[in-house]
Amino acid sequence: MNRFIDIISEQLKNAFTECGYDGSKVTASVSNRPDLCEYQCNGAMVLAKGAGKAPIMIADEVVEKLTGCSLFSDVQAVKPGFINIKVSGDAAADYINNMSSAEKFGLNEPETKKKIIIDYGGANVAKPLHIGHLRSAIIGESIKRICNYAGHEAIGDVHLGDWGLQMGQIIAELQERQPELPYFDDAFAGEYPSESPFTISELEEIYPCASKKCKEDPYFAEKAHQATADLQAGKPGYMAVWNHVLNVSVADLKKNYDNLDVHFELWKKESDAQPYIPDMIQDMKNKGLLQESEGALVVDIAEETDKKELPPCIVVKSDGATLYSTTDLATIVERVKLFDPQYIVYVVDKRQELHFTQVFRTARKAGIAGADLDMYFLGFGTMNGKDGQPYKTRSGGVMRLETLISEINEAVADKMRENREFAQEELDAAAKIIGLAALKYGDLSNQATKDYIFDISRFTSFEGNTGPYILYTIVRIKSILRKYGKEPSGKVIFTGQKAEKEIMLQLTRFSEVIETAYNELAPHKICSYIYDLSNAFNVFYHEIKILSEEDEDRKDSYLSLLQLTRRVLEQCIELLGFSAPEQM
Numbered sequence: 001m002n003r004f005i006d007i008i009s010e011q012l013k014n015a016f017t018e019c020g021y022d023g024s025k026v027t028a029s030v031s032n033r034p035d036l037c038e039y040q041c042n043g044a045m046v047l048a049k050g051a052g053k054a055p056i057m058i059a060d061e062v063v064e065k066l067t068g069c070s071l072f073s074d075v076q077a078v079k080p081g082f083i084n085i086k087v088s089g090d091a092a093a094d095y096i097n098n099m100s101s102a103e104k105f106g107l108n109e110p111e112t113k114k115k116i117i118i119d120y121g122g123a124n125v126a127k128p129l130h131i132g133h134l135r136s137a138i139i140g141e142s143i144k145r146i147c148n149y150a151g152h153e154a155i156g157d158v159h160l161g162d163w164g165l166q167m168g169q170i171i172a173e174l175q176e177r178q179p180e181l182p183y184f185d186d187a188f189a190g191e192y193p194s195e196s197p198f199t200i201s202e203l204e205e206i207y208p209c210a211s212k213k214c215k216e217d218p219y220f221a222e223k224a225h226q227a228t229a230d231l232q233a234g235k236p237g238y239m240a241v242w243n244h245v246l247n248v249s250v251a252d253l254k255k256n257y258d259n260l261d262v263h264f265e266l267w268k269k270e271s272d273a274q275p276y277i278p279d280m281i282q283d284m285k286n287k288g289l290l291q292e293s294e295g296a297l298v299v300d301i302a303e304e305t306d307k308k309e310l311p312p313c314i315v316v317k318s319d320g321a322t323l324y325s326t327t328d329l330a331t332i333v334e335r336v337k338l339f340d341p342q343y344i345v346y347v348v349d350k351r352q353e354l355h356f357t358q359v360f361r362t363a364r365k366a367g368i369a370g371a372d373l374d375m376y377f378l379g380f381g382t383m384n385g386k387d388g389q390p391y392k393t394r395s396g397g398v399m400r401l402e403t404l405i406s407e408i409n410e411a412v413a414d415k416m417r418e419n420r421e422f423a424q425e426e427l428d429a430a431a432k433i434i435g436l437a438a439l440k441y442g443d444l445s446n447q448a449t450k451d452y453i454f455d456i457s458r459f460t461s462f463e464g465n466t467g468p469y470i471l472y473t474i475v476r477i478k479s480i481l482r483k484y485g486k487e488p489s490g491k492v493i494f495t496g497q498k499a500e501k502e503i504m505l506q507l508t509r510f511s512e513v514i515e516t517a518y519n520e521l522a523p524h525k526i527c528s529y530i531y532d533l534s535n536a537f538n539v540f541y542h543e544i545k546i547l548s549e550e551d552e553d554r555k556d557s558y559l560s561l562l563q564l565t566r567r568v569l570e571q572c573i574e575l576l577g578f579s580a581p582e583q584m
Contacts, residue, residue: 001106037084055081089494168228173210183237350379441467
């Protein structure tokens with residue numbers, strides 16, 4: 001189904017061509033002066049120089065051609081050469097009626113379906129999720145949903161950190177606390193216990209304790225480094241401890257990600273890439289890519305077009321150890337081998353930009369990523385408190401994610417109590433749904449690359465550009481439809497109301513918005529769209545008598561319009577990663 005704006009552009013192209021101009025360069029755009037018109041075209045300005053005419057002369061000719069076109073209710077040429085357009089209400093109604101019955105509201109399938117791996121989450125085992133993991137999870141989940149809805153196959157990978165020094169630290173600390181465990185007995189030949197020697201709470205206490213010791217005690221630090229090396233060499237007892245850490249951690253991580261309605265198709269780990277490293281390094285040596293630098297093996301990634309000096313990518317340290325860059329390169333090898341993706345998107349803190357520039361360029365030079373594989377680093381900004389500093393607990397520590405979710409749900413519940421009384425069970429269930437919307441919309445309504453201020457009071461408000469406001473709009477529409485008592489026909493007719501037409505025009509933008517959100521990996525575009533659509537509905541609600549309308553055809557049309565509005569809003573919030581309650 002053609003996008004509404006493309007239908008308008010096609011009419012303009014034809015009119016310019018019929019007037020003897022190159023219509024291929026002509027497009028329409030949504031007006032930035034809605035008080036004057038609904039759409040604009042600056043084609044006359046673009047073509048004026050080549051045609052040797054004043055822009056307004058060309059615009060006048062084109063407007064004359066468009067006079068009488070059923071798509072438009074008004075077309076005017078204004079100096080210095082703009083064409084201002086108002087579309088026909090009947091044409092808008094016809095379009096949204098087609099939308100209503102079309103799959104995905106008329107969104108076209110892509111010409112080429114891509115397999116896309118989205119690397120988001122990035123949690124480390126043995127550590128609780130904290131607010132530093134929030135943006136990656138929320139943005140990545142939304143992008144995955146948008147990619148799938150746009151017609152592609154998107155695969156979410158949590159990419160757990162499970163193979164670094166923290167594992168050696170945990171093993172060393174556990175050995176000091178419980179040296180009698182069989183994992184530390186080199187002579188043990190039986191089966192290791194299937195039950196973990198620690199709970200998630202104990203594990204989350206063991207790791208910070210061990211990390212602190214590493215900084216203060218050289219002997220313990222050496223022991224932890226040796227344990228890491230032994231683990232990575234496959235020592236059976238240490239591998240058994242590592243498996244316990246994974247099982248306990250992943251169960252807890254899944255629970256916390258579920259609370260965010262964030263889900264992964266793959267629970268791959270850094271350790272999964274380790275088997276690919278030896279052959280990858282050997283291949284890079286064979287190709288002459290690796291250079292020695294102070295004992296380390298590096299790849300020069302500098303390019304002539306660089307505006308600043310970029311350091312080489314270290315693949316092997318001077319002591320023979322590998323790094324995150326090595327693991328990330330091997331992970332690309334693994335992904336290509338197992339999934340053959342056309343696109344890999346990394347949703348990571350923007351401060352990691354240099355690291356991924358090094359990895360991407362090395363992957364290209366080494367032939368790990370071929371010409372048919374696109375790699376994209378979506379670096380997100382920080383979530384700050386009102387003081388402009390990274391958001392923390394009241395005591396100044398890093399806040400656990402479950403604590404943040406609890407605080408925002410409590411704030412929502414407080415606001416709901418202000419409106420009316422709720423049974424506690426009903427209140428808790430609704431606050432959980434609305435709180436998630438407040439949290440996710442508060443994040444996603446900002447451009448991902450930018451820092452933003454996290455303000456619980458503002459994000460949980462039922463007014464303004466917030467998640468609860470969007471949900472309140474959906475709930476209000478549901479309430480009106482319930483009061484009507486029957487299913488509207490689904491057919492919309494234009495009755496001449498300005499507020500009615502504004503909703504129609506907003507609805508016609510759906511496919512354009514989704515395509516833009518996919519192409520730019522920009523969930524904030526959807527947030528902006530549903531805020532505009534919600535505002536259009538609320539103006540309509542206050543200006544038009546809906547249920548008290550005496551003309552049954554008009555009433556049915558109004559309710560059909562609201563029904564489509566609800567469906568579109570619900571689809572959009574699903575792409576953002578939250579849902580709406582029945583009442584609030």
